[in-house]
Amino acid sequence: MHNSETKEMMEENRQGEALVIEREGIGKKMYIESYGCQMNFSDSEIVASILQKEGYGTTKNVDEADLVLLNTCSIRDKAEQTVRKRLTNFNKMKRNNPGMKIGVLGCMAERLKDKLLDEEKLVDMVVGPDAYRDLPNLVKELDEGRKAVNVLLSKEETYADVSPVRLGQNGVSAFVSITRGCDNMCTFCVVPFTRGRERSRNPQTILEECIDLAENGYKEITLLGQNVDSFLWYGGGLKKDFEKASDAAKASAVDFAMLLRMVAEAVPGMRIRFSTSNPQDMSDDVLYAIAEYDNICNYIHLPVQSGSSRILKLMNRGHNREEYMGLVDRIKKIIPGCGISHDLITGFPTETEEDHQETLSLMDYVGYDFGYMFYYSERPNTYAERKMEDDIPLEVKKRRLNDIIVKQQALSLANNKKHLGKVVEVLIEGSSKKSDSDWYGRTDFNTVAVFPKGDEKLGDFVKVKIEDCTTATLMGKRIN
Structure with missing residues (x-):
């Protein structure tokens, strides 16, 4: 796989695929897509639960939807641009379905409410992540021909009493x-x-x-x-x-x-x-x-963001290189064989080649199983955007990101090769995307494994002897 392809794969993996759901309901239909972190996917299940009580079923066909909702992410500019493109496409569909209403949920809501509602006129409703309980009132406002907005943040809301509708x-x-x-x-x-x-x-x-x-x-x-x-x-x-x-x-x-x-x-x-x-x-x-x-x-996702203590201090991460390495040492001592993954940002303001090399050497020290890697992009209203100059040229950011991706590919392959000839337990999650004759699932340490189908079924725990691997996948056969 080419490095550019790998980078795109990892970026899309972090951004998240659209969550499209379909369940029985009465009356109107809603269509939901989610982008970004797992919290957004979880929030979509809360939204579906609240609206289901209002008589909304769900659909995989956006053309028949009365209400289209995008649960959004603001962590990176690329995620926001993806959402804008989807909103533009939905507005084109709306010409053939004038009764359709479009809403934005989640992290883009508060920051871009005025632009999305009034300047660009891309949406009819904007709802922040702490305002989902207000959706019945907001939908009523839409039905009465008004724009609907609630982006108030809460110090108490946890949706603890809402039973999520398990979607997609x-x-x-x-x-x-x-x-x-x-x-x-x-x-x-x-x-x-x-x-x-x-x-x-x-x-x-x-x-x-x-x-x-x-x-x-x-x-x-x-x-x-x-x-x-x-x-x-x-x-x-x-x-x-x-x-x-x-x-x-x-x-x-x-x-x-x-x-x-x-x-x-x-x-x-x-x-x-x-x-x-x-x-x-x-x-x-x-x-x-x-x-x-x-x-x-036995798996921990442990974001580090940089291997340089100087950059970590500028990021206000609350830990330095040595403290992070000490934690990794304790993880490996207390939980032998624990899988560890990371988040890394390269090209943060003032990052030097020495800082970059410290990141690469930290990756070697930890020996990460996999990770999510990005180059820095300014996010509006953050301290870095307000107080720091984005002074690393784009071509330098891309080159450093490529170095990190190549390094991680080598580490991932080396880690996976350690499992050759060993038996691992796999939880079957579905059919392999590459072949309907194979199952795929994940190990305890969160690595994907595929193996030929037998009489197993979805949700079974099975023992698999690993015979081959790629940078991302273990391959083997089930053993009794």
Whole structure:
């Protein structure tokens, strides 16, 4: 695979494919596409649940939709441009279906509401990620011929009592949101501005949702949050206010390591994953929890963003190179064989060739299984956009990104080759995209594996002996 193709594959993987859903409903039809992080896909399930109670069914055919919704991402400029193109296409379709209404949900909503509604006239409705409960009122406004807007952020909203409608999934794996918002003010990131302050969900509602998924045949859950490691429930309230809480509230507080153990014991037959972690917040207790329970997957997505302590300080990441490497050392000691992946941004303001080489050497040190790699693009209203000059030429950014991709390809292939001749457990998630005669699934350490179909079925855990591999996939045969 050419490097340019690999880069596009990884960029699209991070951006996320459109989530198109179809379920039974009465009355009107809605069509939803989701872009960006897993939180957006999870939010779309909340939106579908709320609108389903209003009589909206869903459709895969946008031409018959009464309401078209795009759940958006602002993390990179490319994601925003993709959404704009889709909105333009939907508006062309609207000419043949004048009753169709178009709405934008999620992270682009607050930042671009005026442009999308009034200047460019691309949408009829704009809804922020904390305002989904208001959708019935907003849809009513649309029905009465008015534009509809609610982008207010909340300090309390977690949608803990909303039962998500599981959409566009395989009936095997599901997302469970445990936190919303983010308190980490990374200088390049828009999330604190688009999703608000960090707050944690009542752990009892999390357990109930996980148990319900297990009873409905799901085999794997991913606990989601912008920063799952900072999960902290103490009877309600923001994490930043914890020190002001009563002694009784502090004594009964639940942190992320405790939550992991609670979920692992509540659904012992399910695999448990989580995303995303921030290195400065990951405690050794979380690592020991992973090691203690067989059903917590030996895999950690651990964004680093840069291998240079100088750049990390400019990014306000809260950790430096040495601290990150120390955490990786502890992961490998406490959880042998743990899969580790990353997020990396190259070309951040003032990044030198020496900084770039430090990133490459960090990749070698960790030996990442895979990662998501991008060159820096300014995001409006972030500290970096307001206070730092985007001074790295585009051709330099692209060249450095290519270096990182080539490095990661080599690391991924080397890691996969280590599994040749070994037996791994695979959870079957579906048919291989390349051949209907093969299954595909993921290992405990989150690597994709494919093998010929036998009498297995979707959702089975099977033992597979690995016989071959590529940079991204393990290939083998099932063994009894």
